Amino acid sequence: MLRVAVVTIFPEMFEALTGHGISGRACREGLVELRCWNPRDYASDRHRSVDDRPYGGGPGMVMMAPPLCAAIREAKRSLGEGARVIYLSPQGAPLTQRRVEELAAGGPLALVAGRYEGVDERVIESEVDEELSLGDYVLSGGELPAMVLLDAMIRLLPGALGHGESAAQDSFAGGLLDCPHYTRPEVFEGRGVPQVLLSGNHERIRAWRHEQATTRTRSRRPDLLAEGED
Structure with missing residues (x-):
């Protein structure tokens, strides 16, 4: 079974993955265990704030370390020993089929989907094991890259595809x-x-x-x- 926790402020976006197509069937058949963790649930104010202005000035907002780290740590705790934390980031190494295969065959994963201008660097320093990028372009957040990675891994799982050779011939x-x-x-x-x-x-x-x-x-x-x- 592929066990994945996603840290995101938009958990409802992942219903598209868990409710439809190959990935949805894999979830229903118990090949994948996917759970989302919302940093807003770990915010300390009544507005459930997860972002603030960047030190030094500049446009946009930055995701704050306290609620994000708390969500990541809780997600890791739920996955158990050996869980790796991957941050979907334009600064990451390019995602390749080889890396997808390695991750699909490895242990549990916590995927961190950033928003705004990114996350406080101290989150990356203290919690993240690896950064991955889909390519040299900008998206509004890390949810879509996380779903791409999930879909690519799920189709490699034994029993996920209707034809045993389909994934090997992709x-x-x-x-x-x-x-x-x-x-x-x-x-x-x-x-x-x-x-x-x-x-x-x-x-x-x-x-x-x-x-x-x-x-x-x-x-x-x-x-x-x-x-x-x-």
Whole structure:
């Protein structure tokens, strides 16, 4: 079972993950245990404040250490020994399929979703084991990156997908982008399905798919091929 705690001021956002699709089914079938912890529940004032102005000036607000640390520590306590804390952050290392596989096969995780201009640096220094980023762009908060990471991990769990080979054949799973896929009708607006896919020769089909995946990767993401050669 994948056990995850998410620290977020918007726990309702994760209902989209737990209530629908592959991830929703995995939760219902007991493959995933997901619980959200709201820093507002650990705020010390009647307004349940979790942010304040940054020292030194500047735009925006910063998430305060006391309520955020309290929520993270309670989340870790619920997960038990060995839980790792991951902060979804633009300053983090790029998330890769390899790292997703490692996290999915590892122990329980606490995911911290920041907001505003970020979190007080002392939270990162005292509580966070690892920072991960989806890419070089800015989002309104860490909830969407956390959901992306969760979805990527869940589909790797045994029994999560309808077909046992689906996850193994996904893009990046073998270090390559995915090959082209086709379904009915055989001809659509004058465009036909490659004949090799209609041949019934599984060896030829496998070779064609690998060739297409390699060609696509070389054209669109040559960096992936370079990584595989390291």
